[in-house]
Amino acid sequence: MRIGIDTKGGDKGIDEIIKGTFEAYNIQRFTPVFLGDTEKIKLKIDEFKYKFDDIDIIEAPEVITNEDDPTLAIRRKKNSTIVVGANLLSDNKIDALISSGSTGALLASSIFIVKRIEGIERTALSVFLPTAIGKTLLLDAGANMDCKPSYFLDFAIMGSIYLNKVLGINNPKVGLLNVGTEEGKGNKQSKEAFDILSKSNLNFIGNVEARDLISGVADVIVCDGFAGNIALKSFEGVAISLIRQMKSVFNNNLKTKISGLLVKSSLKEMLKQYDYRETGGAPLLGVKKPIFKAHGSSDALAYKNAIFQTIKFTENNVISEIEKKLAEGNINE
């Protein structure tokens, strides 16, 4: 399997990306196809004394930043890592693409270069959230701001297949993110989406409140990209802030410092589930080829996990399963 790896995205720089790739490579073989400045990549691999039996490096000197307009940028920056990667993917020269660069550019490339799966109206960003009993897949987590209720059905189908193929969950429970659990709650969009999902043959369990994102009541939770992004970032913000405050409490005085030493390992284990690096990446669902968005502040550990996730996604043919399901067309009961 040839995996395109964008060495220019991300806040932590090329070092962590190459380190993470090598760590993954040592556990599970694949062909890394590094995208970026060829010389710089070679120098880094030499500097770290990494030995890859099988490797490819493709020159892509440009980078699309978060300040660029995504749709314009993918037309103008033809030599950017993301555009070069998307073209390789479209031409079957790589099997998957991972980037921690601009989500917008990745999304635009997925739509205009790699193209959407026949029958899917919108590409969605899907993110795993840690829950009390495992994890929940939230989509759309920020790709589509203004959604028609019909998109929610696509999101639910894609999320269900993803969980089934990658985590082995049989008939995943699908929830609709809403302001109350009762039918009839919410805005115009969510009421219409509720009707559409109710008529599908998915395992639709109804509305799910944002406070239950963390309780694990549903395996997949669907929403528009605006609400999904608000839910996700509120979740992340509170978790990060609370964990930081908690850690600082242990620094209060001698007594709390001793307390910190005694609880450290147990606390670390508990907090591991809130570490985005353990999950790695988020697939763009609805595209014809595997494209994974890694967190902007990914380090080597996050990269390693994003690669494992990408391999699993690709090996398990999630995309062809989605295509098959849509071709069958028996979505409604």
Place this chain on the structure above:
Amino acid sequence: MRIGIDTKGGDKGIDEIIKGTFEAYNIQRFTPVFLGDTEKIKLKIDEFKYKFDDIDIIEAPEVITNEDDPTLAIRRKKNSTIVVGANLLSDNKIDALISSGSTGALLASSIFIVKRIEGIERTALSVFLPTAIGKTLLLDAGANMDCKPSYFLDFAIMGSIYLNKVLGINNPKVGLLNVGTEEGKGNKQSKEAFDILSKSNLNFIGNVEARDLISGVADVIVCDGFAGNIALKSFEGVAISLIRQMKSVFNNNLKTKISGLLVKSSLKEMLKQYDYRETGGAPLLGVKKPIFKAHGSSDALAYKNAIFQTIKFTENNVISEIEKKLAEGNINE
């Protein structure tokens, strides 16, 4: 000051409501006007041996539950605590109303019985969120599901005046809840709201991401009731779950139990800011009279604080300030 107190709302029953009222009364004098079953209220007060110098009890035998349709219920259940309270408020027989009952019914009563302030298009539920440096007011936190962008300006004006009059914040910083900080981010609604807020003479600081709800970058954050509810409940859900998990870690083994004893008081102090009971209630902004929604699971402490908050809101003439500002009409620069 006569404060109407709904003794039928809330999950914890009448005991906590009466206890909280008495605790508040012992610190700051006001006239409690209990709404509910007269005999039951009298019996409870006797049972607890509470002495009020000044008290009123109004018979209101019915209750509107969360299962009732709010608009229908306020027409049909004329003897419910909320409808009786709203009528007393409208007739100037009480100065403020507190309820931990159905938010929908409270909202419907505020619109159809107490009425909106002239010039305000929608009533908003405003909630304080704890931040790293104090607190942020979020509105609308769930009253209006489908909003026009123009409502956001009302929310921002009302929130700013509330913070100025109640917390003494000069020229409060107003943020727009959005998926990114840059101008041009978001859905159609938030882009239009951004334009409207930019043209106002409020201290508009631009877009605020949901992860910054907790960082205190803005004093007031405005959004529609759907997004506000999602943000708020995601925030609450994660905070509650993390705190619960953290506490359970201290029960792991002897070492962690000792650790827990050593850090207990410091941790308790830190966690106090995440306790909704410390804030008490959320005003319905945009109504002609003070109406406070107390949390559904309010106990005596939460009630006590909701009463203090209601007194402060009423004494500081927040509503007449909003009316004045709207009458002046110089909202745009």
